[in-house]
Amino acid sequence: MRAWSSLRSWWxxxxxxxxxxxxxxTELRFHVDAYADDLVRSGVPREEALRRARxxxxxxxxxxxxxxxxxxxNHLETLIQDIRHGSRMLGKNPGFTAIAVLTLxxxxxxxxxxxxxxxxxxxxxxxxxxxxxxxxxWGYNRTQGFTTDLVSPLDFADWRSQNHVFEGMAGSTDVTYxxxxxxxxxxxxxxxxxxxxxxxxxxxxxxxxxFLPEEEQPGKSHVAVxxxxxxxxxxxxxxxxxxxxxxxxxxxxxxxxxMPAGFKYPPLTELWTPLTPIPQAANNRDYxxxxxxxxxxxxxxxxxxxxxxxAIAARLALAYPETNKDENAxxxxxxxxxxxxxxxxxxxxxxxxxxxxxxIACANVANLxxxxxxxxxxxxxxxxxLGASRGRLVRQFLTESMVLGLIGxxxxxVLASLCTRVMVSMFPPTIFNLSIPHIEQLPIDGWVLGxxxxxxxxxxxVFGLVPALQAGVNTNDTLKEAGRGQAGSxxxxxxxxxxxxxxxxxxxxxxxxxxxxLRSFVYLLRGDLGFHPEHxxxxxxxxxxxxxxxxxxQIAFSNGALAQIQSIPGVKAAGxxxxxxxxxxxxxxxxxxxxxxxxxxxxxxALWSSVTPDYFRAMGIPLLKGRFFGEGxxxxxxxxxxxxxxxxxxxxxxxxxxxxxxxxxxxxxxVEIVGVVGDVHQLGITSEMTSEIYLPFGxxxxxxxxxxxxxxxxxxxxxxxxxxxxxxxxxDQAVAYVMSMSQLASESLATQRxxxxxxxxxxxxxxxxxxxxxxxxxxNSVVRRTHEIGVRMSLGARPGDVxxxxxxxxxxxxxAGVAIGLGGTFVLMRFVASLLYGIRPTDPVTLAGAAAVLAxxxxxxxxxxxxxAMRVDPMVALRYE
Amino acid sequence: MDKQMExxxxxxxxxxxxxxxLGPLHGYGILLRIQQISKDRLEIQQGSLYPALYRLxxxxxxxxxxxxxxxxxKAKYYRLTAAGKRRLQAxxxxxxxxxxxIAGILGTTPEEI
Numbered sequence: 001m002r003a004w005s006s007l008r009s010w011w012x013x014x015x016x017x018x019x020x021x022x023x024x025x026t027e028l029r030f031h032v033d034a035y036a037d038d039l040v041r042s043g044v045p046r047e048e049a050l051r052r053a054r055x056x057x058x059x060x061x062x063x064x065x066x067x068x069x070x071x072x073x074n075h076l077e078t079l080i081q082d083i084r085h086g087s088r089m090l091g092k093n094p095g096f097t098a099i100a101v102l103t104l105x106x107x108x109x110x111x112x113x114x115x116x117x118x119x120x121x122x123x124x125x126x127x128x129x130x131x132x133x134x135x136x137x138w139g140y141n142r143t144q145g146f147t148t149d150l151v152s153p154l155d156f157a158d159w160r161s162q163n164h165v166f167e168g169m170a171g172s173t174d175v176t177y178x179x180x181x182x183x184x185x186x187x188x189x190x191x192x193x194x195x196x197x198x199x200x201x202x203x204x205x206x207x208x209x210x211f212l213p214e215e216e217q218p219g220k221s222h223v224a225v226x227x228x229x230x231x232x233x234x235x236x237x238x239x240x241x242x243x244x245x246x247x248x249x250x251x252x253x254x255x256x257x258x259m260p261a262g263f264k265y266p267p268l269t270e271l272w273t274p275l276t277p278i279p280q281a282a283n284n285r286d287y288x289x290x291x292x293x294x295x296x297x298x299x300x301x302x303x304x305x306x307x308x309x310x311a312i313a314a315r316l317a318l319a320y321p322e323t324n325k326d327e328n329a330x331x332x333x334x335x336x337x338x339x340x341x342x343x344x345x346x347x348x349x350x351x352x353x354x355x356x357x358x359x360i361a362c363a364n365v366a367n368l369x370x371x372x373x374x375x376x377x378x379x380x381x382x383x384x385x386l387g388a389s390r391g392r393l394v395r396q397f398l399t400e401s402m403v404l405g406l407i408g409x410x411x412x413x414v415l416a417s418l419c420t421r422v423m424v425s426m427f428p429p430t431i432f433n434l435s436i437p438h439i440e441q442l443p444i445d446g447w448v449l450g451x452x453x454x455x456x457x458x459x460x461x462v463f464g465l466v467p468a469l470q471a472g473v474n475t476n477d478t479l480k481e482a483g484r485g486q487a488g489s490x491x492x493x494x495x496x497x498x499x500x501x502x503x504x505x506x507x508x509x510x511x512x513x514x515x516x517x518l519r520s521f522v523y524l525l526r527g528d529l530g531f532h533p534e535h536x537x538x539x540x541x542x543x544x545x546x547x548x549x550x551x552x553x554q555i556a557f558s559n560g561a562l563a564q565i566q567s568i569p570g571v572k573a574a575g576x577x578x579x580x581x582x583x584x585x586x587x588x589x590x591x592x593x594x595x596x597x598x599x600x601x602x603x604x605x606a607l608w609s610s611v612t613p614d615y616f617r618a619m620g621i622p623l624l625k626g627r628f629f630g631e632g633x634x635x636x637x638x639x640x641x642x643x644x645x646x647x648x649x650x651x652x653x654x655x656x657x658x659x660x661x662x663x664x665x666x667x668x669x670x671v672e673i674v675g676v677v678g679d680v681h682q683l684g685i686t687s688e689m690t691s692e693i694y695l696p697f698g699x700x701x702x703x704x705x706x707x708x709x710x711x712x713x714x715x716x717x718x719x720x721x722x723x724x725x726x727x728x729x730x731x732d733q734a735v736a737y738v739m740s741m742s743q744l745a746s747e748s749l750a751t752q753r754x755x756x757x758x759x760x761x762x763x764x765x766x767x768x769x770x771x772x773x774x775x776x777x778x779x780n781s782v783v784r785r786t787h788e789i790g791v792r793m794s795l796g797a798r799p800g801d802v803x804x805x806x807x808x809x810x811x812x813x814x815x816a817g818v819a820i821g822l823g824g825t826f827v828l829m830r831f832v833a834s835l836l837y838g839i840r841p842t843d844p845v846t847l848a849g850a851a852a853v854l855a856x857x858x859x860x861x862x863x864x865x866x867x868x869a870m871r872v873d874p875m876v877a878l879r880y881e
Numbered sequence: 882m883d884k885q886m887e888x889x890x891x892x893x894x895x896x897x898x899x900x901x902x903l904g905p906l907h908g909y910g911i912l913l914r915i916q917q918i919s920k921d922r923l924e925i926q927q928g929s930l931y932p933a934l935y936r937l938x939x940x941x942x943x944x945x946x947x948x949x950x951x952x953x954x955k956a957k958y959y960r961l962t963a964a965g966k967r968r969l970q971a972x973x974x975x976x977x978x979x980x981x982x983i984a985g986i987l988g989t990t991p992e993e994i
Contacts, residue, residue: 030954031931058928
């Protein structure tokens with residue numbers, strides 16, 4: 001609304017001004033005509049009278065200008081005049097305008113796209129009331145190195161009652177349900193929230209209500225609050241849904257509310273149910289499973305809250321040493337940081353890179369303007385001689401370049417909106433816990449538009465300033481010189497060379513950064529995940545515990561499904577695992593030799609999974625020692641386990657562990673190690689956590705079954721058959737995330753892929769622009785030196801000499817650019833280091849490669865004008881004078 | 882032309898105020914009126930009249946409105962405002978005092994010192 005009213009007042013001003021202008025015209029014409037009439041009356045012939053009237057009146061334009069000055073502030077009119085003039089000049093030279101606009105559109109578009117990403121991930125207000133006060137609170141276990149430990153309900157109760165820094169604290173835990181009775185059975189990602197969770201977040205439901213405190217009691221807890229997208233996709237936004245029942249894990253849950261569209265916490269959550277107490281946790285502080293959200297009191301800083309929470313945790317550690325000795329601290333992380341994942345450093349690097357691109361674009365357009373300014377020197381000189389002040393000329397030139405900047409910016413926004421669509425598609429909605437931000441859309445909102453307009457204007461000033469200042473100097477010399485110096489003065493060309501050197505230097509830095517991230521990405525792609533992801537189909541199945549109450553039922557389900565799947569043609573091996581690698585799902589347990597016994601808190605922590613015998617073959621995980629599980633490893637046989645190589649080293653380096661018995665947290669009695677397998681990067685290739693223990697599904701069944709199916713050909717071809725196989729066993733069973741392991745592997749590198757592709761694109765843009773800039777300078781210099789080249793050739797220089805002369809000039813610029821660029825690159829690459837894997841930021845091969853590519857392209861760019869110089873006809877060149 | 886005097890700096894405003902104090906006039910009319918009452922002894926650069934008019938109007942001492950001229954043409958008429966009237970009086974007083982002082986100075990004879 002404000003924008004509209006200011007637009008209206010601007011328009012009124014424009015109308016007023018233009019009326020004032022025409023009135024001034026009428027008034028002055030009246031004066032001249034009236035005077036002429038009087039002269040005619042005194043006997044002067046009409047034509048002569050008019051002429052004399054005009055002469056005696058004095059300079060009409062000058063008078064008008066003086067009147068405008070006195071009429072009040074004149075800027076707007078001057079601005080409109082300048083814009084009109086500038087647009088006319090741009091229209092007169094469509095080739096120049098097109099190149100400049102394209103260059104600027106690329107630069108501004110890339111900046112806007114990256115800004116929209118930053119805006120969405122880091123800046124845009126979260127859809128919660130005073131979201132800056134929201135923090136997640138985690139346990140901190142220094143001994144084990146857990147920085148974001150879950151919290152036990154007993155600890156949580158003490159935290160809540162003892163702190164003075166939070167307005168409210170609420171707990172939650174993730175749950176999954178199988179939704180039935182609405183089309184195909186579906187796996188639902190849900191969260192159990194304590195009843196005050198929505199209050200802490202400060203979000204009211206769109207329909208109905210959120211949870212009541214009494215709904216945390218068993219028996220009353222079968223209620224659900226739906227997310228907007230779930231409501232929309234499943235129930236077509238039917239407002240009558242509140243009060244109806246939906247079937248979750250075979251039991252009816254009453255829908256009590258629907259949340260507004262913007263509310264989705266945690267990301268991917270489809271519905272919420274009340275958090276109910278777990279009996280095992282009633283007396284055990286070691287039973288840690290809550291995620292805690294808290295709202296800081298007004299005026300309390302994160303640091304103050306951290307100090308107090310640490311004090312509370314330290315007190316609890318003293319009071320309950322057997323469970324809390326190592327949980328003697330906490331870790332507070334703002335909600336914003338939790339949501340943005342680890343893309344922050346990448347975003348900052350991208351933002352720097354993209355501003356380099358814009359700088360190069362500016363330098364290029366400045367160069368274009370300078371070469372054109374040479375042609376416009378006469379226009380400028382004439383205007384100056386007619387009384388335009390230097391400031392007035394500078395202002396006119398700046399206005400012109402800002403018009404150019406804004407046109408470029410407009411195209412840039414269009415480019416950016418295309419670009420954001422591509423970027424959104426690069427952030428997978430299927431993975432969580434791997435610190436990949438969840439980006440569903442990258443809106444071009446008011447902030448992004450404001451940013452685009454802002455940088456367009458700044459860009460206009462930056463690239464326009466030099467030509468504008470140059471326009472103001474030496475007008476007299478220019479007039480005297482009239483007609484000569486068409487290609488610009490030597491001073492101007494030195495400046496243009498400096499600009500090109502800067503462009504080349506910046507390009508080298510960008511190319512190096514692009515090269516490093518590309519090589520790092522290739523390293524990650526080629527990196528050994530510990531299994532062979534090709535030709536593996538995966539799907540995630542979570543049989544509801546309400547239906548599959550006992551381990552035997554779960555085993556029967558798994559066996560039935562695997563038998564069905566194995567009979568599908570093209571399937572080579574199939575198994576299930578509790579936590580599929582790279583899915584972001586994982587579980588941890590402590591592991592230790594039965595003897596010598598070591599205390600609980602010194603035991604190594606390992607990832608665990610319960611697997612069926614063929615899982616290792618299906619995934620291609622190599623057996624190093626011992627054996628895989630067999631069908632015989634069932635509840636009647638002695639307990640066994642397989643450990644990863646890393647875990648073996650951690651338990652006892654160098655020792656023969658086969659046949660040794662170990663204790664696994666949560667497993668009754670010791671189990672025997674029967675095999676050692678290769679390490680698997682369960683949490684992504686960049687994660688170092690590869691200690692893992694596998695337990696046989698036949699002995700330790702689990703309600704989560706991730707199927708891994710090795711196929712002879714394209715795994716997607718058996719996807720439908722595999723899904724049907726599950727439904728053949730249980731037609732109400734949800735099958736989720738049916739996808740190939742390769743796709744999962746690829747998606748797990750989303751952040752790195754985005755960074756690599758973006759930097760690659762920026763590097764290419766920089767290279768192209770620098771090449772165009774260099775071409776411009778060399779071509780210009782060839783034109784300027786045509787006479788000199790003609791003289792040289794008539795004195796006996798051969799085309800080869802001329803070629804060398806011109807190429808030498810280009811080479812000089814390239815060398816200077818590379819030298820400066822190398823220096824800058826060495827300094828700047830330190831900031832890229834955090835994004836790199838398997839390669840040092842000062843990798844000489846990459847640096848040399850980048851320099852070689854730059855030099856090659858640059859020489860090519862100077863070769864084109866050099867060839868033209870070779871073909872200079874001395875006769876024509878000399879006559880050209 | 883050589884009988885005419887060039888206008889002293891800053892006096893044009895006062896002359897314009899005086900001219901329009903005798904009745905509303907358009908720009909050309911103001912020029913004629915000044916020439917008439919000065920008996921053609923002052924030279925006024927015609928073009929310089931208008932910036933002065935715009936300035937005086939901006940300052941609120943004169944006001945303008947469109948009207949019809951003697952020969953039925955659209956013309957802009959200026960008239961003195963109340964503020965302009967006070968301004969004219971003040972200017973005239975100041976001018977007269979100044980003229981007295983200067984005349985006194987110039988009329989001083991060696992004996993009087």
